[in-house]
Amino acid sequence: MFALRPASPADRAALYRICLETADSGADATHLYRDPRLVGHIYAGPYLAFEPAFALVLEDGDGVGGYVLGALDTAAFEARLEREWWPALRERYPDPADVPLGARTPDERLAYLLHRPQRADPAVLAEYPSHLHIDLLPRAQGGGHGRRMLERLFAALRGAGSPGVHLGVGGSNTRAQGFYRHVGFQELARAPGGSLTLGLRL
Numbered sequence: 626m627f628a629l630r631p632a633s634p635a636d637r638a639a640l641y642r643i644c645l646e647t648a649d650s651g652a653d654a655t656h657l658y659r660d661p662r663l664v665g666h667i668y669a670g671p672y673l674a675f676e677p678a679f680a681l682v683l684e685d686g687d688g689v690g691g692y693v694l695g696a697l698d699t700a701a702f703e704a705r706l707e708r709e710w711w712p713a714l715r716e717r718y719p720d721p722a723d724v725p726l727g728a729r730t731p732d733e734r735l736a737y738l739l740h741r742p743q744r745a746d747p748a749v750l751a752e753y754p755s756h757l758h759i760d761l762l763p764r765a766q767g768g769g770h771g772r773r774m775l776e777r778l779f780a781a782l783r784g785a786g787s788p789g790v791h792l793g794v795g796g797s798n799t800r801a802q803g804f805y806r807h808v809g810f811q812e813l814a815r816a817p818g819g820s821l822t823l824g825l826r827l
């Protein structure tokens with residue numbers, strides 16, 4: 626039996642672990658990275674720290690099995706990370722810009738993102754200013770929890786005045802793409818590598 630509840634600072638380690646265990650196109654990426662915290666520093670930690678009103682966890686007797694993390698105003702969130710989140714990480718993880726692209730390790734590819742975070746397209750933000758990440762461990766998948774968690778997040782974002790939410794999904798994560806389209810997301814952009822930006826009006 627799973628229950629949904631607001632995330633708390635005590636969930637940080639669980640969020641980082643789930644982030645890593647779903648980071649390989651939805652599958653476990655533990656074997657890919659030497660530093661198990663890097664993925665979470667980018668895709669989980671800042672949401673828990675700065676947008677706790679839009680952070681929910683799914684929990685059963687075995688602990689936290691999934692989360693949905695949202696940011697209400699992506700532009701403001703990105704600006705805050707630039708001031709308060711990335712500087713400390715940039716001290717800890719060197720910039721791999723001098724390593725040729727093809728020679729970078731998976732850790733270096735993530736470290737590159739700490740130094741040059743991806744910024745959302747202003748044209749997307751005009752209609753879909755919020756964004757989200759959702760990740761469930763295998764034991765929590767396929768039971769309707771993903772849809773329920775998104776609906777709870779949509780209600781919170783709508784209640785805070787957001788007109789739309791967007792997200793990014795990798796080109797090889799076809800399962801998640803199918804899920805997002807099924808719950809109402811539409812394609813906004815497709816990058817050369819195949820990753821998609823999807824959006825939904827709230």
Ligand SMILES: CC(C)(COP(=O)(O)OP(=O)(O)OC[C@H]1O[C@@H](n2cnc3c(N)ncnc32)[C@H](O)[C@@H]1OP(=O)(O)O)[C@@H](O)C(=O)NCCC(=O)NCCS
Pocket residue numbers: 647650651652759760761762765766767768769770771772773793794795798799800801802803804807808
């Ligand atoms: C993708 C993910 C969030 C979906 O959550 P879930 O709990 O497994 O999905 P649900 O059971 O809530 O599915 C909701 C609905 O979507 C449908 N659906 C799920 N996957 C689908 C697919 N690939 N294609 C079409 N419909 C799909 C379900 O049939 C269900 O339909 P219904 O509500 O009309 O009965 C979850 O599987 C997950 O976290 N996967 C691993 C991490 C990941 O890939 N995260 C996304 C990174 S961008």
